[in-house]
Amino acid sequence: MRMLRLWIIPLLFLSACENNEKAQARDDKQSKQTSDQSQSRVSTEFVGSWKLISWISNQSDGTVKHNMGENPVGLLMYDKLGNMSVHIMNSFRPIFEMGYAETGIEELKEVYEGYIAYFGKYTVDETERTITHHADGITNPGFVGAKLVRYYELSEDKLVLSTDRNKTSRLTWLRIKN
Secondary structure (H helix, E strand, O other), rough: OOOHHHHHHHHHHHHHHHHHHHHHHHHHHHHHHHHHHHHHHHHHHOOEEEEEEEEEEEEEOOOOEOOOOOEEEEEEOOOOOOOOOOOOEEOOOOOOOOHHHHHHHHHHHHHHEEEEEEEEEEEEEEOEEEEEEEEEEEEOOHHHOOOEEEEEEEEEOOOEEEEOOOOOOEEEEEOOOO
């Protein structure tokens, strides 16, 4: 009988630990689902395609600079899986006179400076009202792996992304509808 009692105590302990682990796993799963639902609710507001309307920067001397010209062309896309992609170009980029292989350094520089593109994942921080673009690939190799934080203002069909809280540099996007 004494041997039986010696085995019961460890079995009860193991059983209690197993039940505790199951409860913890269930709580973790529920917490993750709640977090995923909250994240997906906010992220869902971004999902879709957006057309660039303007990209302006307020200069320290009070003037306004139109980055990529007064009529930039751009497309921003977010999907429900957390992927994003953006392409922005100056609509007045030079056209190669002699073909790509024969183009000079200055002409290539103008073309390069007139186009920005990157892709990766995105995350939303509703409290800070930021969306972070995690650049897996980008035209500037020095920014591969960068976390590009943007402050957002979002209405149904308009998205304004700023590089800082003061909205020094603002990109205005309109949702593309079917």
